[in-house]
Amino acid sequence: MGLYVLKRVGALAPLLVVISFLTFILNGLSPMDPAEVVLHAQGVPSITEELIAATRAELGMDRPLLARYWDWLLASIQLDFGDSYITGKPVWSLLGPALMNTLKLTIVSSLFIIALSIVLGVLCALREGRWLDLSVRGVSFLLTSMPAYWLAALMVWYFAVKLDLLPTSGMDSANSYVLPVAVIVIGYAGIYFRVVRSSMLSNLNEDYVLYGRACGIPERRLTMHVLRNSLQVAVSVFGLAIPIILGSTVVVENIFAWPGLGTLTVTSILGRDFPIIQAYVLVLAVAFVLFNTGSDVLNAAMNPRLRKEL
């Protein structure tokens, strides 16, 4: 097991290099010249060729690509992503707090999604075809089909405006979490509980359950064994779900004015603020890779058949 973890972590290094390089050259593909963006942002009235050349030199754009990548990589590892083109502040001073806010939202939502998916998935699998299973699947289908922005608007209208129970927006107290988390959980739990349910069902039909029953093992204990085997599939899915949620809170954050990554990125994309976009993409890509490796390791801990591979 220790060797497996070591191998997986070792395989991360080349992957992260490739990802960071792709992130770095991605901005070079944009039709906008960064020097022009900076000059526009500074409000320079007439942009001349000399001025652009001077700004390019100032930004270090005249140096070879690999040299620039190397410097950027070294700085990025120390969370120094340069300065924002628009505000001139260090990128991390903007991205760091936003990332923390989004992480808070993501972690709270993910915990609810995972707990709800497991509970509903197991209950539905054990009552397959009965009214509980049918009604949970029906309701979740209905809720998952609703677009997040519409569901969010409905909930704000009802809980915040009509009943005046919860704040409409912002991030001031624990109450502020309720609506954004609810919208995210409703959107994802309906998808992920199906993974747990179908995995449980396929395991319940396995011979080992029949043999366990034939050996007189009580149903409750059998269910626990089945759950353990079923969660192996679910763990990989959940492992990827967390970064997906991290990257897809844009809509929810904008509706609830949550001072997170989603709000920051939308502003940055509209302002062509390359350093922030670059840092955002890098952070998210690294999150994907890390969570994927984490779930693989967790999976190997649960599934002895996986440990021998690789």
Next chain:
Amino acid sequence: MSLLEVEHLRIWDGGSGAVLVPDSSFRLSQGECLAIVGESGSGKSLTCKALMRLNRPGIRQTGRVALNGVDLTGLSDKEMRPYRGKRMCMIMQNGMRAFDPSRPVGAYLLEALSLHGDWSPSEMVAGLSAAMMSVGLSDPSAVMKRYPHELSGGMLQRTMIALAIVLEPDVIIADEPTTALDAVTQYEVVEQFVALRGRIGSAIVFVSHDLGVVRRIADEVLVMKDGVIVEQGGTDAIFGGASHPYTRYLVSSKEALRSRYLQLMGGTRIAEG
């Protein structure tokens, strides 16, 4: 009184209403080995599972299944549980799939044993080890530490037999226990079953479509076709002079294959000369 009495067992699909086994009756005496033969889909497996009430929920059954005079069909699930494993033990077709893939085989065996007796852990390990040695697993502690995917189908099949030996049930139900094995392992496992009959007094219900194996092991044979028992009788009677055309067809096709096989292997000359 017979050990196991099955009367008017009827099995049907609760969803579609299709009758799978219309009306089966048979009995099994102490220490006897009853083979159920028939082609795939003839209801052998359903009948076996019905004895322990192990068919999946959609499959319904009526009729009487009595073990030592106690009608099992009338018991609650809770009352039924001690019968499973301790009084009636099942040996599955595919050993590779019969054990929880995420746990070492030993953990599984000890869990099953701990439910059925007042053994201390060391007594259980000692009992299991002795039983595993007796079925040809020479290193029981190594087998118990392994996960199912690290063992062969034959080894897992023997492990199930070893568990049955420790539990000493009244009836062992073996549902095609040799089908998933290669020829050599098959032979060895059949030998274990033959030895098992000598060792413990359990009666055996042996489901198979391999008539060679059946002839070697069974006292009584029950022939099923499309859910119906078309013939039943002593092994010699069935193989010697079956009355039902389907049985004669089964036996003759077996003989035809056998003579063709001997011919190919040059065995006829040996037999003749």
